Amino acid sequence: MLWDLKPSPEDLFADALRKHGVAFDRVRLREAMNRADRLLDDEFATLDGSDESGFWRSYDGIVLEELGAGFDVSIFAGELRSEFREAVTKVENWVPFPDATPALEAVRRKGLRTGMVSNATELARRVLRNLDMEKHFDFIVISDEVGVRKPHPKIFGIALELAGTVPSRTVFLGDKPATDIVGATRAGLRGVLVDRRDTFPDSRFDRIRNLDAIRHIL
Numbered sequence: 001m002l003w004d005l006k007p008s009p010e011d012l013f014a015d016a017l018r019k020h021g022v023a024f025d026r027v028r029l030r031e032a033m034n035r036a037d038r039l040l041d042d043e044f045a046t047l048d049g050s051d052e053s054g055f056w057r058s059y060d061g062i063v064l065e066e067l068g069a070g071f072d073v074s075i076f077a078g079e080l081r082s083e084f085r086e087a088v089t090k091v092e093n094w095v096p097f098p099d100a101t102p103a104l105e106a107v108r109r110k111g112l113r114t115g116m117v118s119n120a121t122e123l124a125r126r127v128l129r130n131l132d133m134e135k136h137f138d139f140i141v142i143s144d145e146v147g148v149r150k151p152h153p154k155i156f157g158i159a160l161e162l163a164g165t166v167p168s169r170t171v172f173l174g175d176k177p178a179t180d181i182v183g184a185t186r187a188g189l190r191g192v193l194v195d196r197r198d199t200f201p202d203s204r205f206d207r208i209r210n211l212d213a214i215r216h217i218l
Contacts, residue, residue, distance in 0.1 A: 013033065
């Protein structure tokens with residue numbers, strides 16, 4: 001939501017398809033990945049940060065089926081997962097979305113407290129430091145550090161305590177409906193979906209396409 005991976009997951013998927021000789025275009029690939037995100041959104045919310053290989057085999061299988069690629073998804077998924085793991089662990093591969101810092105600065109100018117709640121490891125803190133974005137947050141809650149993950153209400157409770165506020169006065173923005181918005185809503189917060197790639201056009205939740213629109217919800 002705040003930063004993007006370069007090369008992006010779409011780029012990595014495209015490279016893997018080329019290696020297997022699969023003909024495709026980027027529009028179809030984006031649509032196929034959006035479909036996989038929609039179909040597996042609830043399952044994504046159940047991941048616990050340990051062995052996620054089965055989930056990603058299912059994800060890759062949906063995308064390959066949408067593209068009409070007929071080969072062993074297990075081999076493909078293993079290769080793609082290796083490439084993704086190598087890319088995601090490099091701090092320098094994470095870049096902020098252009099609207100991220102301006103949005104955070106605008107919120108703080110309003111005198112509001114800001115925090116980040118992430119299902120992540122200590123890598124998230126290293127990325128924040130590398131991007132010089134820590135200064136924009138009053139608090140940061142990392143799942144690996146507190147022992148609980150979204151969508152569990154406890155992690156939102158930890159954030160509320162650090163913010164010194166109550167659920168009814170708090171807005172939570174996230175990019176995964178079942179993980180972020182359902183979790184926040186169940187904890188009593190107002191959840192707003194940041195849907196940058198128009199993955200969930202029929203979402204029942206409040207939805208914005210980018211953080212420039214944050215001024216309309218605060």
